[in-house]
Amino acid sequence: MRAMNNLPVIKTTCPYCGVGCGISATVDEKNRLVSISGDVTHPANFGRLCSKGSALGETIELKGRLLHPQIYGHEVAWTEALDKVADIFSKTIAEYGPDAVAIYGSGQLLTEDYYVANKLMKGFIGSGNMDTNSRLCMSSSVAGHKRAFGSDTVPGCYEDFEQAEMIILIGSNAAWCHPVSFQRIQAAKEANPVLKIVVIDPRRTASCDIADLHLAIASGTDAYLFNGLLDFLSQQQALNQAYIDAHTEGFTKALQVAASNRLEQVAEKCAVSVEDLRCFYQWFTDYEKVMSLYSQGINQSSSGTDKVNAIINCHLATGRIGKVGMGPFSLTGQPNAMGGREVGGLSHQLAAHMDFSKAEDIDKVARFWGAQSIAQKPGLATVDLFNAIAEGKVKAVWIMGTNPVVSLPNADKVKRALQHCDFVVVSDCIANTDTTELAHVLLPAQGWSEKDGTVTNSERRISRQRALLSPAGSAKPDWWIISQVAKRMGFASAFDYQSSRDIFREHAELSGFENNEHHGLRDFDISALAAMSEQDYEQMQPIQWPVNQTYPQGRARFFEQGQFYTASGKAQFIAVEPRLPVNAPDEHYPLILNTGRVRDQWHTMTRTGIAPKLNQHKPEPFVEVHPIDATTYALLQNTLAKIESRWGSMLARVQITDSQQLGNLFVPMHWTQQLASQGRMGPLINPVVDPISKQPESKHTPVSIEAYHPAWQGFILSRQELALADTEYRVTIKGAHFYRYELAGDSARDDWRNIISKQLVDSVQWQEYQDTSKGSYRAARLIDNQLEAVIFIATDNNLPERSWLSSLFAQPVLSLNERKALLSGRPAQGIADVGAIVCACFNVGEKTLQAAIKEKALKTHQQVGACLKAGTNCGSCVPEIKALLAKA
Amino acid sequence: MKRRLVVIGNGMAGMRTVEELLSAAPTQYDITVFGDEPYGNYNRIMLSSVLCGEKSLEDIVINSRQWYIDHGITLHAGTDKVVVRIDRKHKKVYAQDGTVAGYDRLLIATGSKAVIAQIPGNDLDGVISFRDIFDVNKMLSYSRSHKRAVVLGGGLLGLEAANGLVLRGMDVTVIHNNEVLLNRQMDKPAGTLLQTQLEQRGLKFKMAAKLKCLEGDAQGHITTACFEDGSQLACDLFIMAIGVRPNMALAQDSGLYCERGIVVNDTLQSYDPSIYAVGECIQHRGDTFGLVAPLFEQAKVCANHLSAHGVAEYITLPTATKLKVTGIQLFSVGNFLGDEQSESLHFTDPALGIYKKLVIKANKLIGVVLYGETADGSWYQELLEKQENIAAIRDTLIFGKAYV
DSSP states (O other): OBOTTSOBEEEEEOSSSTTOOEEEEEEETTTTEEEEEEOTTOTTTTTOOOHHHHGGGGGOOSTTBOOSOEETTEEOOHHHHHHHHHHHHHHHHHHHOGGGEEEEEOTTSOHHHHHHHHIIIIIIIOOOOEEEGGGGTTHHHHHHHHHHHSSOOOOOOTHHHHHOSEEEEESOOHHHHSHHHHHHHHHHHHHOTTOEEEEEOSSOOGGGGGOSEEEOOOTTOHHHHHHHHHHHHHHTTOOOHHHHHHHEEOHHHHHHHHTTSOHHHHHHHHTOOHHHHHHHHHHHHHOSSEEEEEOHHHHSSTTHHHHHHHHHHHHHHTTOSSSTTOEEEEOOSSTTHHHHHHHTOSTTEEETTEETTOHHHHHHHHHHHTOTTOOOSOOOOHHHHHHHHHTTSSOEEEEESOOHHHHSTTHHHHHHHHHHOSEEEEEESBSOOTTGGGOSEEEEBOOTTTOOEEEEOTTSEEEEEOOOSOOSTTOBOHHHHHHHHHIIIIIGGGGOOSSHHHHHHHHHHHHHTTOBTTTBOOSOOOGGGTTOOHHHHHTOOOEESOOSSSOTTOOSOSOTTSOOSSTTSSEEOOOOOOOOOSSOOOSSSOEEEEEEOOTTOOTTSTTGGGOGGGGSSSOSOEEEEOHHHHHHTTOOTTOEEEEEOSSOEEEEEEEEOTTSOTTEEEEESOOOTTTBTTOOSGGGSOOOBOTTTOOBOTTOEEEEEEEOOOSEEEEEEESSOOOOOOOSEEEEEEETTEEEEEEEESSOOOOHHHHHHHHSOOSOEEEEEEEGGGTEEEEEEEETTEEEEEEEEESSSOOOOHHHHHHGGGOSSOOHHHHHHGGGTSOOTTSOOOOSEEETTTTEEHHHHHHHHHHTTOOSHHHHHHHHOTTSSSOTTHHHHHHHHHHO | OOEEEEEEOOSHHHHHHHHHHHHHOTTSEEEEEEESSSSSEEOGGGHHHHHTTSSOTGGGEEEOHHHHHHTTOEEEESGGGOEEEEETTTTEEEETTSOEEEOSEEEEOOOEEEOOOOSTTTTSBTEEEOOSHHHHHHHHHHHHHOOEEEEEOOSHHHHHHHHHHHHTTOEEEEEOSSSSTTTTTOOHHHHHHHHHHHHHTTOEEETTOOEEEEEEOTTSBEEEEEETTSOEEEOSEEEEOSOEEEOOHHHHHTTOOBSSSEEEOTTSBOSSTTEEEOGGGEEETTBOOOSHHHHHHHHHHHHHHHTTOOOOOOOOOOOOEEOOOTTOOEEEEEOSSOOTTOEEEEEEEGGGTEEEEEEEETTEEEEEEEESOOTTHHHHHHHHHTTOBOGGGHHHHTTOGGGO
8 A cells, every 4th residue: 555645655553552553653763653543443442542652653763772782881793792692591400490591572572572581481491481571461350351251351442332221340441551442432431422431440531531420449349349339239230140050150159258248338438429329230130231341450469369259250240341331341452462472472371372271281382393392380470589689599581572560569579689680681773771770781672663472452462573673683573583582592493484464374283272161261372373375474364362263253252142261151259358558558658650652642751752742741750739738748740759669769740639538649651760860660569469360469559648849950952862860850751853861969060051061062142030039040052043942040949930941842943022021931912822742643732722721612522623723633642632722 | 680690601501590490481581592503402312313424403403593583591502701800709601702690699600621531631732522513523524634643542432432433434443541431320241332333333443442552743743652561542633531520720829619510509509699500510419410311400400499489409310321322322320330239130132232231239220331222221220220129029120021
């Protein structure tokens, strides 16, 4: 396909969340430019994209990429780097056994990469020590599915959103984290106003925008809520007894445990009103087509697996599963968390939805792979794995495409563990991350836009991610890197892959290997794809697994007939004894810290942080605080606060909001030390995991908060990137044509002009403002009336909004008025100040919106869109626009 | 019968008082005005503009002779109409040519005289001051026939004279006894910017200079300015612009109480209740005056009392400075040097030639220097006069009213 300008158009898949949106990319290889639009034919998004996906074109620059292999900081040839990795891994295994090495992978890896990594570790090195960051994200869902269904199966699909009568979002801010699915739900509601939307979340998030009911339950009480629901259904005689009898086991025990709390007690436990709770239960009772969409609010818990089963219990008890418009539905966090699960990327899994629990499965896989020394038992799950590294039990680790120094609980311990580890290999596409800093060997992997393979989204749909551009530097596909190391370790015949298609075919073949009534049935079966030609693979269309003889065109839903993958073929009720989070707040750490994503960032920002557009919405690490807590702890809006737990601390900017519960704080999970000197939330998070899924309890850590009063604070905007000596607080934000540095420090300094001058060419003009007794210093640096840098330093927090100053960097020259206004930080009256950017796609600011709403008496976000275009592209900002409309 | 008001001095202070009086009480007095220049009333401040050719003499006339006629004012104008005696006992004034006028109220507005440096040669031909139309005409005539001029004094008047003469084609050097130009109105950074800008316009400067004497040729015409350090400057024209002092000889001769000027109270009344005085000839609460703004304020108060309204009191407010050199914007007011208790805000953009300094004490603006950008001068002056608390607007104060 070709675009109007005769450039090739390539269909690929977005590398961000688990929605798995299709993308049509118009590729200008010569200028390394990619223009992104939604693929209107892709069933996950039908052409829609969120702000992150829309900005992918801004993230493919070569700056900051890891271009060549490095050993101990020196660039080396691939052969040397691969030899080194193979050599050290082999020696370590020879000396200390296979469990002394490990691979830590990522939901960003393509299925083919994942497959090869897993095969190497579990099949040929012979250790279960292959885990992945999906452990932080999905493992409670995996475990819950496995317990209930006997398989890790997502029963439904996205089409069910349009068919449902009621959609429950549980522990999911889909509006920000799965925006395109959210918009699909929003559209379904607009088309069918009868559709009930219930949001269950301690926070009032942007997703509540379309909710008929928001249950702001106390943090961690979800299992009480769904146990209460099971009891209520029973009380109301709303159970599907026939289904329970025919297709399930364990109901009586489950109900018995659930019935220990009645509605009033549940309301008290969950800290919601009896009326609201009854309303939710009644709706669940009344509507047949109910979908329960859940995400990290459920999974990231010390009882996450139980919570998943408490939800599934309610669907099994009403027989609402495997049918159109109903069922439990896990919204996966990562683009290929599902693919990782398919290949067996978690340490307790083996391959192709087989694990270590059945000896015959181990044998099956060993025979298929021809692997003599296949691992016989599960390896270490993430948190234990890094503990083992810290204890010196795991001596060599290979981290692929993830940033655990930022994302893991007790992250400072993780950092120390890697600092002391004998051998750390990191494959990544980005040169400087908090984790690559600690690597002994760095291997440049191809990133999105270069790599080629498949990913699977939340609804089991396998889509192709295709190469758009030639690789950066000498970057290689992950599967190639792993295979090369495997060959050097003596496993050449098992890793003789020529392309990602070779691997996919093998993976597909394994999925069908002895997968039948006779040998035992498995849900994951894509054997019909095992014979794909190179051309078939190239042209492969998105398809939902299973894809086999029975379902050659894929399958939308599982369990239509009530047949499950347990030994008995029946679904299992799990008797769930609700447990509160492990660490309760106490007098020293009286508040509960919740964590999560923000709208325009992804994971540790190594990609989204490159896109200026995406850095406008929430440019700095922040902490959301309830107004009363703000008063109690003497916190002021937009000032800095120190948050501390028993494990670590961070600094963040205070955002006071009643969308937060009293006693609860929220911080974003994204910031790294590279971007924010003290903005990592990982170090605070309690290293507590679910006993079954081993998923960390990232949503609940007791903390304290206090105002941080620096001696000075300020910011620098600079056209050129600056190497600033670390101050107590530093956040780096990449903007369009400029870098922004938010700064604060404990000891006064007055050499700002020198600090900046030293790094930049001179023969320039400086403008300066000084209020010495107040400790204010401001300066601007100009070349031929083009703005090069501005500095604002003050002893208080009375600093101007950054938006107007930032916008000046887009101008080739400043007008005289603008130049004179620079150090006031705002335009003189009569010159527009757009305010904080709300719509990232069209750069529409809050003040522009407020003015238009007022002047033109706009009433709906559609009118706002017609007037300013805001909200008409990705739509992610519509809730904020609505909030502005409501305030107007 | 109407009462009689006699005004000695046809300058800006005296005539502004008359104008104020006419508007407050148009028929109260028969008014007689004595002036020693043969013109109606003109705007002395604009003489610089006449010198540099931006304005003609007609442009700067405030009140023509016809105006006096129209308002029934008897005008005695000319060098021979200079008043030489006041007979306070009989309430009469005598001009040089014998003209006599009796008064019920007398207003003395004799202005000031240029200070003449007390050095040898100060009486040579070609050594003049810059006070009136006569001086301007003389300078213009020199500029047509001579080349080199020296201006003594880097104050407002000296710089305006020097700028005018440069524009008239002369080679001009300003000699100044301080290191900083306009050191009574500007601080050093502003003075330096000003010097740079004026140098770009062709003015030359000899700073921190100590003049020793002036030398002339056989005809008694100036040729050279000689300095204490032995250096010399050749010149054809030498302008004294080192300040003015109140012209109070007539008042003193008539026995009025004078110190550095004619001493007046808050109603501008002298020690003789029938005699008022305004302008540069007076001394009020220890202050003498050289800029126009307080003069106009005095005129208003004085007219209020002459017209027997008798409620106004004169207080001296900080006066802003402006230099009348086209293209040069400077402004200062108040205590712009500050003291130990004061704080200051600075803004500089050297490439744009902008320098601003605000001096603050106890959250109030007490002094301002603006160079290169003076649009907000009057706003600052207002804040300063009203003693407004600026704490809340301090962070953007220096950028002007549009940012508050």
